[in-house]
Amino acid sequence: DAGVIQSPRHEVTEMGQEVTLRCKPISGHDYLFWYRQTMMRGLELLIYFNNNVPIDDSGMPEDRFSAKMPNASFSTLKIQPSEPRDSAVYFCASSFRTNPGNTIYFGEGSWLTVV
Amino acid sequence: DAKTTQPPSMDCAEGRAANLPCNHSTISGNEYVYWYRQIHSQGPQYIIHGLKNNETNEMASLIITEDRKSSTLILPHATLRDTAVYYCLGRGYSTLTFGKGTMLLVS
Numbered sequence: 423d424a425g426v427i428q429s430p431r432h433e434v435t436e437m438g439q440e441v442t443l444r445c446k447p448i449s450g451h452d453y454l455f456w457y458r459q460t461m462m463r464g465l466e467l468l469i470y471f472n473n474n475v476p477i478d479d480s481g482m483p484e485d486r487f488s489a490k491m492p493n494a495s496f497s498t499l500k501i502q503p504s505e506p507r508d509s510a511v512y513f514c515a516s517s518f519r520t521n522p523g524n525t526i527y528f529g530e531g532s533w534l535t536v537v
Numbered sequence: 538d539a540k541t542t543q544p545p546s547m548d549c550a551e552g553r554a555a556n557l558p559c560n561h562s563t564i565s566g567n568e569y570v571y572w573y574r575q576i577h578s579q580g581p582q583y584i585i586h587g588l589k590n591n592e593t594n595e596m597a598s599l600i601i602t603e604d605r606k607s608s609t610l611i612l613p614h615a616t617l618r619d620t621a622v623y624y625c626l627g628r629g630y631s632t633l634t635f636g637k638g639t640m641l642l643v644s
Contacts, residue, residue, distance in 0.1 A: 455632060465635035513580050522569040522629050528580035
């Protein structure tokens, strides 16, 4: 299996620009998660989906952030407009169900720098 | 999810066993103990998980105490490539909540 695939791996953008991060979950997984990692806050959950439907978006920092999952094999996390404080590593993860015994697998992350 | 407590850092000599402790005294009956690690600039990597019994796979062994209030991750023969931050998490029917983990330095 190819694992969770994220793109781009690295992005540098100017403040005010729109940023779109993409994720392809592991085939057959019905849960998809977006996490953000910073030095100050560590790894924190932003939002997760079940069967393409957002279940909990309480971790999304503000209205500038939005996430969609148009189908079972693709999700996007968009930041518009971007700000320097959005600089972080964004991880996508997926799992089959959320039973405690089912493992959540992570992608390699998208490194975002907003200047 | 259970709150977990881990030492902030540990050292291990290459070739020796690395034993990483974790306290999870508030873990509930249906929560599994999960271990992930994160090597610099990479995504969290799943290592192992267990509920009550000790578990072993190709990467590590997990020893869970009988009262389930603590566990130990064992890397039997640590190598330099095992240098990473190791996270212990308790997980029920929800997502993963990460703490600060243990920075393991193998040298």
